[in-house]
């Protein structure tokens with residue numbers, strides 16, 4: 001199986017990084033295909049905890065070539081701070097390759113992000129304020145600057161200056177703060193020179209690896225329901241995290257992909273605004289007792305912004321739709337251990353709207369906001385799953401949850417997360 005795609009099936013933070021780290025053992029290339037430093041990915045190896053935003057989660061292995069694909073938007077200050085942190089801990093990033101076609105993020109993107117969110121007031125999306133939307137907007141408007149531009153420093157500097165002058169004027173006209181053009185040009189000239197050795201024709205590199213029978217893993221950030229086309233628009237990110245985004249974001253064609261692993265948390269979380277049918281919260285949006293328990297036990301705080309995540313029960317209507325949108329071949333069900341102490345666990349198996357059971361997943365966020373979830377209840381297992389190393393050693397009630405997921409969504413659950421550490425995972429053959 002030459003190419004595997006890993007994709008989040010909910011609203012992010014499903015534990016993608018841990019599963020990617022696990023799968024990286026059998027892959028020689030791990031390529032991020034979309035998003036930017038809005039992602040926060042945590043890998044725990046023994047006493048060590050690695051928090052990644054841009055660099056692919058496969059970087060921790062010496063045999064892996066990490067690739068930042070053409071579909072990613074790259075914030076150079078974050079990239080180098082991440083490289084410096086990893087290298088200071090003995091993880092070499094010298095193998096890292098950054099697509100010449102990836103777009104760069106500049107300070108004006110972050111300023112536009114903050115300005116737009118401020119103007120939305122109560123209707124704000126709750127973005128990470130990393131400039132992701134404005135950077136993708138510039139790519140679509142064909143005024144973005146691509147990473148490969150740093151290979152010609154004089155031209156790169158001229159492009160940065162021109163864009164900085166234009167964007168500064170627009171920001172000021174919109175009532176925001178402009179940028180210090182000379183300071184930005186100087187800062188990015190230095191950053192560009194540092195980026196140059198990492199620039200690569202990654203499309204060609206990945207195809208040569210395929211031709212040489214290498215195993216490739218394409219790593220999605222964010223998730224299916226944050227997808228700009230298929231997520232809960234406008235409460236979405238500005239890229240296509242779904243599996244087909246992996247093709248556009250790396251240059252690998254769909255026929256080369258043979259395995260698509262959907263990562264689903266055993267409950268649901270969301271950061272930022274937008275409808276959330278199974279949310280465990282009161283009318284004011286504050287978490288109820290069970291929602292708070294999921295936050296506390298599951299440490300549900302964003303790694304990028306530190307925001308408390310909203311929490312709720314597992315939603316199999318979403319997951320079934322994620323199977324369709326991504327052609328999932330299997331599911332990795334993570335953080336099952338977080339439910340260890342619950343008396344009972346609920347799972348949403350369908351939605352009703354005005355008393356009628358809905359067929360399919362609502363196509364509009366306004367409709368999703370009105371659906372009523374229908375739950376099945378599974379008795380809690382009230383025991384720690386942490387030491388379980390085989391599927392059969394999981395408590396029967398935990399297995400009942402796994403098997404309900406398989407029955408409702410129609411694809412096998414091949415991995416079950418039982419703790420944060422690298423090997424806290426039951427892999428089913």
Ligand code: GDP
Nearest residue numbers: 013014015016017040041042335417418419420
């Ligand atoms: P990602 O954005 O999808 O990569 O997920 P994050 O890294 O943002 O959040 C997942 C969190 O859950 C991280 O802190 C992981 O260390 C942790 N985690 C992942 N899988 C498991 C699991 O099976 N059990 C527990 N207890 N923690 C897990």
Ligand code: IMO
Nearest residue numbers: 012013038039040126127128221222237271272
């Ligand atoms: P990982 O890869 C969870 C959310 C933001 C906001 C919306 C738009 O760690 O799963 P953006 O800054 O992208 O314009 O914000 O998307 N969001 C995430 N939520 N996990 C993420 O990444 C996210 N990346 C963006 O909270 O609601």
Ligand code: MG
Nearest residue numbers: 013039040041
């Ligand atoms: Mg995350």
